[in-house]
Amino acid sequence: MKYQVTYTCGHEGRVDLFGKNSEREYKLEQFARNICPECAAAQRAKKEEASGLPELKGSEKQVAWATKIRQNIITEFAGWRKKDYEAFEALNNKTKEQVDGLFEAALKQTQATFWINNRSGVFTMLETM
Helix, strand or coil: CEEEEECCCCCEEEEECCCCHHHHHHHHHHHHCCCCHHHHHHHHHHHHHHHCCCCCECCHHHHHHHHHHHHHHHHHHHHHHHHCHHHHHHHHCCCHHHHHHHHHHHHCCCEHHHHHHCCCCHHHHHHHC
C-alpha cells in the first residue's frame, strides 16, 4: 500500500509498505524520523564534494551503502598503511609507491558497485587491481 509521509526535512513523499498493519505503522514512523531521499542525496554529495572524492553513481541504496564502504576503506587504509605495507609488498611484489598509486586509482572509482564488490577490505581491493 502507498502511504504519505512527512520527513523531518519538511518534504513529503509516498512510500510503498507491505506486511502487517503494525509493521507498516512502525516503518512509516521510521521514514518520518529521517530526511527525504533527495535531501539525503544532497547531503552525501555535499560531504563528498568537501572531501574531494568523486560522486558515486548507482541506485540510491547502492550509493548510500558504497559511500559508507568507501569511507571505511579509507579509514582502514590509513591504519593499514602504517603497519602492513610489508605484508602486502611481500605477497604482491609491489612497492609502497605502487600501493599508494593503486589506492589513489581506487579513490577515483565512481561506480558504487566497485566499492560494494570490494567491501571485504583494502587488502583484497588492492589485490584485484
